[in-house]
Amino acid sequence: MHGTKALQLKPHSDEQQEILQKAKQYCEQTGNRFTPSREKIYKLLLQADGSIGAYDLLDKLKQTDSKAKPPTVYRALDFFLHVGLAHKVESTNTFKACRHFDCAHPVQFLICDYCGDVREIQSKGIRDTLEAQAKQHEFKIKTQTIEAHGICQRCQS
Amino acid sequence: MHGTKALQLKPHSDEQQEILQKAKQYCEQTGNRFTPSREKIYKLLLQADGSIGAYDLLDKLKQTDSKAKPPTVYRALDFFLHVGLAHKVESTNTFKACRHFDCAHPVQFLICDYCGDVREIQSKGIRDTLEAQAKQHEFKIKTQTIEAHGICQRCQS
DNA sequence: AAGAACATAGTTATTTAATAACTTGTTCAC
DNA sequence: GTGAACAAGTTATTAAATAACTATGTTCTT
Numbered sequence: 001m002h003g004t005k006a007l008q009l010k011p012h013s014d015e016q017q018e019i020l021q022k023a024k025q026y027c028e029q030t031g032n033r034f035t036p037s038r039e040k041i042y043k044l045l046l047q048a049d050g051s052i053g054a055y056d057l058l059d060k061l062k063q064t065d066s067k068a069k070p071p072t073v074y075r076a077l078d079f080f081l082h083v084g085l086a087h088k089v090e091s092t093n094t095f096k097a098c099r100h101f102d103c104a105h106p107v108q109f110l111i112c113d114y115c116g117d118v119r120e121i122q123s124k125g126i127r128d129t130l131e132a133q134a135k136q137h138e139f140k141i142k143t144q145t146i147e148a149h150g151i152c153q154r155c156q157s
Numbered sequence: 158m159h160g161t162k163a164l165q166l167k168p169h170s171d172e173q174q175e176i177l178q179k180a181k182q183y184c185e186q187t188g189n190r191f192t193p194s195r196e197k198i199y200k201l202l203l204q205a206d207g208s209i210g211a212y213d214l215l216d217k218l219k220q221t222d223s224k225a226k227p228p229t230v231y232r233a234l235d236f237f238l239h240v241g242l243a244h245k246v247e248s249t250n251t252f253k254a255c256r257h258f259d260c261a262h263p264v265q266f267l268i269c270d271y272c273g274d275v276r277e278i279q280s281k282g283i284r285d286t287l288e289a290q291a292k293q294h295e296f297k298i299k300t301q302t303i304e305a306h307g308i309c310q311r312c313q314s
Numbered sequence: 315a316a317g318a319a320c321a322t323a324g325t326t327a328t329t330t331a332a333t334a335a336c337t338t339g340t341t342c343a344c
Numbered sequence: 345g346t347g348a349a350c351a352a353g354t355t356a357t358t359a360a361a362t363a364a365c366t367a368t369g370t371t372c373t374t
Contacts, residue, residue, distance in 0.1 A: 033341085037352070055330065069354070074332065079351095090247040091302045093331065093360095108287070110296045123290045126283065130265070130305055133280045138310035139267045145248045145304040148287055153295035190370090194323070212359065226325070231361065250331095250360065 016046045019099060023085055026101060032083050040065070041076040042097065045086060050116040051094035089118060091147045096120065106144040112152035119152070173203045176256060180242055183258060189240050197222070198233040199254065202243060207273040208251035246275060248304045253277065263301040269309035276309070 023042060027034040034042075044060045045052065054073050061068045077095055080086035084101045088094070089109055096118050098107075106127050110119040126146060134141045180199060184191040191199075201217045202209065211230050218225045234252055237243035241258045245251070246266055253275055255264075263284050267276040283303060291298045 033351080035340095035351070053330085054332075067353080070332070071334095071354085072352075075352075090304070108290070110291060110294060110298075112296075113299065119294065119296070121290060121294065123286070126286045126290060129280070129283045129286045130303065133265070133278060133283060134267060134305055134307070137267060137276060137278065138313070139269075139276070139305070139307055140313060141267075141305045141307040142270065143306045145302060145306070146287065147247070147302040148291055148296070148298045149300045149302070150291070150296055150298040156295070156297060190321080192322070210359085211361080224324080227361070228325085228363095229323075232323075 016043070019046060019097070023101065026085070027083065030083065032079075037072070038076050038079060041073060042080065042085065045080070045095065045097040048096075050112075050118040051089045051092065051096040053092075053094045057095070087120070089147060090145050091149065094118075106146070108146040109148065110152065111147060111149050112155055113149050114151055114155040117152050117154075169204075173200070176203060176254070180258065183242070184240065187240065189236075194229070195233050195236060198230060199237065199242065202237070202252065202254040205253075207269075207275040208246045208249065208253040210249075210251045214252070244277070246304060247302050248306065251275075263303070265303040266305065267309065268304060268306050269312055270306050271308055271312040274309050274311075 020039070020043065024034050024039075041057065041061060044057055048057070054070070054077060057077075058068060058070060058073045061073060065072075077086065077088075080095075080097075081088060084098060084104065086095055086097050086101075087107060087109075089096060089111065092111065096109075099120065100122075105122050105124070108121050108123055108126055110121060112118075127144065130144060130146070131141060177196075177200065181191050181196075198214065198218060201214055205214070205217075211227070211234060214234075215225060215227060215230045218230060222229075234243065234245075237252075237254075238245060241255060241261065243252055243254050243258075244264060244266075246253060246268065249268065253266075256277065257279075262279050262281070265278050265280060265283055267278060269275075284301065287301060287303070288298060
């Protein structure tokens with residue numbers, strides 16, 4: 001599932017610490033509680049390469065919290081999705097921590113089928129093109145799911 | 158789940174007959190077998206409003222084929238997806254018969270969260286915009302999943 | 315026509331993904 | 345401090361998809 005991990009996040013990296021702090025702040029500002037349970041699960045989500053399935057996340061959680069059960073992770077995930085701290089990758093039923101949750105634009109994913117990496121991009125162009133198409137059909141868009149599968153740059157060599 | 162069905166396909170309509178015939182022809186031309194089992198399931202897929210889940214499809218199939226089981230429908234669905242006779246809607250885990258399977262372009266869906274209607278559109282613009290974005294990241298796209306949720310024209314009033 | 319090779323379908327069981335429903339514990343405002 | 349609201353624990357179930365094995369059918373070859 002994974003090629004070289006040179007550019008992937010490592011557990012407890014500085015970048016993760018930074019995102020974690022921003023997540024805490026963001027929750028405080030918006031009146032949402034970043035509880036210990038949520039923090040623990042959010043850390044695991046940040047440590048995951050690419051995206052991670054709910055049950056894989058549960059397995060990781062069980063290593064330090066042996067009595068964790070599906071609702072434990074699904075509740076946290078639902079919370080993250082709701083406040084914008086994470087996204088669901090619909091085509092693989094997996095989840096990914098959002099790295100710039102402070103902006104509410106729809107996102108797109110580039111999913112490498114070789115190494116499993118999931119890159120989150122934000123193209124206003126894609127969003128607007130879809131929006132324009134929908135308008136032609138008099139369709140009012142609420143949410144967008146845009147996911148491309150293929151091979152990432154690092155796996156092409 | 159459903160509003161007015163005025164524009165929806167009705168069982169055994171002329172349009173369905175036409176698509177069915179085209180599907181048969183298409184399979185012959187491409188050396189794929191459109192077996193009785195596949196035909197039965199494809200008809201049910203055509204009759205479904207919007208998109209339909211595999212197990213809802215199974216329930217319908219059971220009405221005339223009481224011993225049908227999950228692999229029965231999943232095998233047919235896999236075949237349809239493989240040859241291009243149907244699409245999977247990833248964000249709802251449902252399936253939809255393709256109305257223009259003779260062209261291989263990626264498609265986009267406009268999914269009405271109010272009536273459940275799923276409209277298949279083909280915008281070269283969206284495809285190309287995503288393609289261009291991917292290129293900037295040196296990502297080679299194989300397949301695209303583009304789904305918009307919202308409210309369709311008929312349900313806005 | 316017989317038989318090998320392959321595709322299709324039947325059958326049983328299991329895995330994976332997600333949620334329902336009820337109970338217990340925390341937090342926070344008044 | 346009490347109670348409303350939120351969060352988490354617990355048990356069970358539903359929903360989605362596939363694995364693995366058996367049986368049947370189709371096609372191709374000789």
